[in-house]
Amino acid sequence: MRKNLNPIGAERLVYEIREIVNIGKQIESFGKKIHWENIGDPINKGEKIPQWMKDILKEEIDNDLSWGYSPTRGSKGAIDFILKNNNKTNALKLDEEDILFFNGLGDAIATIYSRMASNARLLLPSPCYTAHSIGESDHAGEKPILYHLDPENNWQPDIEEIRQKLENIESICGILLINPDNPTGTVFLRETIQKIVGLAKEFGLFIISDEIYQNVVFGETPYTPLIEVIEDVPAIGMKGLSKEIPWPGSRCAWLEFYNRTNDPEFEFFVQRLLDTKMSQVCATTLPQLALPKILGHSEYPALLESRKEILREKVDFIYDELSKIDEVIVSKPQGALYFTVVFKKESLNEWQFIEIDPPEAKALIEEQVKNQPFDKKFCYYLLGAKGICVVPLSSFSSDLMGFRMTLLETDMDIFRQVVKEISVGIRAFFSSTL
Ligand SMILES: Cc1ncc(COP(=O)(O)O)c(C=O)c1O
Structure with missing residues (x-):
């Protein structure tokens, strides 16, 4: 290029919420099902749009x-x-x-x-x-x-x-x-x-x-x-x-x-x-x-209420599951669509990992976690080992270590299973040393 397109000192913007998806897709290609817990899009997670809302849009199209x-x-x-x-x-x-x-x-x-x-x-x-x-x-x-x-x-x-x-x-x-x-x-x-x-x-x-x-x-x-x-x-x-x-x-x-x-x-x-x-x-x-x-629709307030009810149930379930783990700090979210888990600093060391199978997935993740913050390592190991994609807390301009998952999974059985697997992953990470 005749001229620099990018200003001096500009760094590439790394949007970790989506960045981790590329690795998840590769893990998926090794035959592992991935639970995408990284993006706050209710529709992608299966939330259904009520018919009355669709009817309003159909009218507006006309x-x-x-x-x-x-x-x-x-x-x-x-x-x-x-x-x-x-x-x-x-x-x-x-x-x-x-x-x-x-x-x-x-x-x-x-x-x-x-x-x-x-x-x-x-x-x-x-x-x-x-x-x-x-x-x-x-x-x-x-x-x-x-x-x-x-x-x-x-x-x-x-x-x-x-x-x-x-x-x-x-x-x-x-x-x-x-x-x-x-x-x-x-x-x-x-x-x-x-x-x-x-x-x-x-x-x-x-x-x-x-x-x-x-x-x-x-x-x-x-x-x-x-x-x-x-x-x-x-x-x-x-x-x-x-x-x-x-x-x-x-x-x-x-x-x-x-x-x-x-x-x-x-x-x-x-x-x-x-x-x-x-x-x-x-x-x-x-x-x-x-x-x-x-x-302004008469059914709108009830829709908001029913969504809140479901979110409360999910928050209670995650809190009960994860608050039992000594190495984490959790509190119940009061709103929005996420649950954030913080790792206690004194519980972290550079040797922690989670076992990953198959070997191709293990090799891919081990390449990714080199010289990364502890929480990014955890998220990549969790992705490789359990097929669960969450976002490292350090990627939200934070010096805290931990991760954010969404509260959006619409199938309650899958939701509970994912939370239990996360709990198993956290315990495995903290009890491991290379
Ligand atoms: C706090 C906050 N603000 C803004 C946005 C972006 O919203 P929009 O879809 O309107 O761009 C999000 C999306 O996740 C968000 O979490």
Whole structure:
């Protein structure tokens, strides 16, 4: 090439959630069945779409308007529905200019970071959902700046740590919450969010709250969306259809801007997000037209409830199975679609492994695990030995060792069997030494 296409210092983005799939496919070719516990796609795991939802889409296909562009901000029907629901329940009222649709939150996340000045940083949670950590650190050309969620305190953050980071790192201009969180499943306590809002006010920051799982909350912790406690701080709420309908293939999500006009810098940022979307014309039309009919359908609340019931049952089962193992730390997720297991640091050593059969699979995995973090080794051994594909926790910008599995398997017998096999795999890993 006459010119370098890639900026100096750019590293390849490694998206471990999908990266491990390549190895899984090779293991599969040796005749082993693979249980894919790595991706949060309910549809791929067999979740069935109710007939009434399909009927709504069929109707929309007959509506020629669903084949055209929609207004850049979003279709009128979808925006009116969102505003009506919000303004009925929340003290902070939104208007049409506070909503902006995207092709999935992945698109919104990438757009937000690409529009921020490279020396303006967001303080991210650790562990962190990779689209945020990759997007934010890529825009800055630096490692992410992180606050830690504590696995021994139900994954709640330490407010003092956040304060210290804000005092010491001038470039931080905002704080990210993922609530409910991926990968930990934590739901932030109301007073924790209030304290973070207080810090944002004190230091002149904005907040982003990724609430894509807001209707997948099944634990005991009451859920607080950011809008309920944001007061007058500028903020962005992130919402979408991927997880709650669930319709990840819709590529339909939206941003809500809170206190948009309270700070000129923030207002200009929001305007630039709109300008960016305008240059791309609009987000996908069909899901926006279907949105009010699906989310407003009389059977929708019951659907959400029945999904929560199943998730609770799965969480209880995994917790009972894995909390008996001395070498791990587990707590019950309160929301989202994942269960995260942390390995106690003092229990790890470089000689641990799991027996793998056949020999070709063993050779492939042994090649992969050379010089890798302990948890990546565990995940590859589990894949080779048990045909179960989970994601190493260290790949979520975390210095904790462990893994994340999904709660999505629809066949309860298979689900229980997979959890039991994971339990056997963990025990084998910790009792082995080469
Ligand atoms: C916390 C979080 N935010 C955003 C996304 C991306 O959602 P979308 O399908 O709307 O791009 C995911 C997907 O797993 C997620 O877990």
